[in-house]
Amino acid sequence: MSIAAELPVPPATPDPVDPLLEVRDLHTWFDTPRGMVRAVDGVSFTLRRGASIGIVGESGSGKTVLSRSIMNLLPKKAAVPASGEVLFEGRDLRPMSSKQMRSYWGPQMAMVFQDPMTSLNGVVKIGRQITEGLRQHLDLSRQDADAEAVRLLTSVGIPAPERRLGEYPHQLSGGMRQRVTIAIALACGPKLLMADEPTTALDVTVQAQILDLLARQQAERSMGMVLVTHDLGVVANRTDDIAVMYAGQIVEKASTRTLFRRMRHPYTEALMRCIPRVENPSHTRLDAIPGRPPDLAALPVGCRFAPRCRYAQPECLAENPPLFSDEPGHEYRCFFPVGTSAGAEALERNERAGSTAAGTTMDLLTKASA
């Protein structure tokens, strides 16, 4: 590939000081009747202690599978024997059994799930759902665990916490339930918090409150946090780094500042247009990216974004781009990056031709962004 050769190939990123979590070339595939579903297909990133990273991608891009793979929470027999490493404080979690993981789950790493309606147990009192982890790991007495649960509920902003202990999840609103699951996750003081679309199932009015709560807790406890979302706007001001995920792979990764200033990947550019702007009247219809992500069981040989990409060139159909880098800490998977001359020329060629090399009409791809 001539164009690939012109761009500098990234050196293996040197480890930042004392990483908490290092994900290296992680693969999680599912063997299904439809074929091999490559839900996570070679993901790498590093999270420093106390730092946060946002993982952004459309629904179906493999974010949930990625977060559960990192947590080692996927049923062992669901996925084909996976390659790659998940190094937590330098130790690989992947080969660990559920029994070994039990000392990590809770005190080392914890997770907040997408839908608090389904992630709390409807027939168990809230108090016990919080205290059972405390009693398991910290060996607290019943009274001490109850007192700690009250402290936790207070810290996540739940009024009348003593009364809540005896209540069941259905007695709380969606936002309050998600606060409870956050309290559960924080209970044993984890070093890593995984939050998988923690606000997607919630009312718009409480989404910001929950995100602010997570950000505040992360800072106060200097926890590492992986915040998964389909909305780039959600992570914009809240995480140190952002990784953009598409069809099981990270297609661009940078510090939040860099990503917003110098995005390189056409998919990132398209996602930016989907962020609701403050200056826009609230009823403005959000742009969705035209087209659909590829079937993870039948991936093309070329770039996975090509059919939806305004920059797509014949080269893109022949080979899936590797990761390139033109500044430290900024990586992207694209032969014709946004904001480079190669990218500008590619776009111009497609505009003149009226369609991309993948055969998509330019009108179709630009209309939504107009």
Add this chain to the structure above:
Amino acid sequence: MARLIGQKLLTLVPVLLAVSLLTYLLLNLLPGDPALLVLGPESVSAESIAAVRAELGLDRPLPVRYLAWLGAAATGDLGRSYITQQEVTGAILDRLPVTLELMVLSLTIALVLAIPLGVFSAYRAGSRFDKLVTGTTFGLLALPNFIFALLLIFFLSVRLGLFPATGWQPLSDGLVENLQSAFLPALALSVTNIAVFTRLLRTDMITTLQEDHVTLARSKGLPTWRILFRHALRPSSFSLLTVAGLQVGTLLSATVIVETIFALPGVGRLLFDAINSRDLLMVQGVVLVLAVSFVLVNFVVDLLYTFLDPRIRSGAARVRA
């Protein structure tokens, strides 16, 4: 809570009335004149028949007879058998403890075996253990209770002499003796239920184990037994509870066979004998008691849902508000 029980009790009244009416009609619309049964086939003079009919109250219209019977039944008087001259109520009360003990014991055996089997075969779905359990339960389902009863008698009593083959030792003879005589028939009664309960619980458990709240419980680092029994079992046991309530009906009819095979002085045996001797009032009384017990058991099942699922409890609270 008390209000909820009160409301449910009220809905029970029409059900019980319907049950009593059906029982009464079923047996009174059967072909054959009870008077002929009482008199026997030889003496069939019209006057004697009329006399007996009058004595039994059979000359009155059906609705009147039903109401009279119902009124008496409500006070606990189910009449006196024409054949044995026994008080029906007394005869049933004498036999009821045996049948109750058999049912409770057999349901207990079924649940004690089925709960761990169902839970672990769901947890290890597809494993060799699961396949063994699945195969065995299918085999048990194909086996009628009475065959199993005969096999049990043959191996455990005749061959090994562990249990008495037939007969009943009342509790007054001592707990061990009592349980020894009750165990084999209860086990025979429980076979189908062990299989039904295990399969049912396994299916529901597999569904529950895929739910997010189980993954969340795992992500707290709880031990497996706690996740299975404290988190997953309760939400998985609704159909088990429903079917257990309904199976009481099947069990009641199975006691007729099992009590006869094991020669036990229970209500099922009483019914069997009453049918054989065309003892209409006795049959009617026993069927009524069995039907009412079935309704009551399912009423209790209904209440148990409330304990299993807090959402139902506050549903009732909302009705009240």
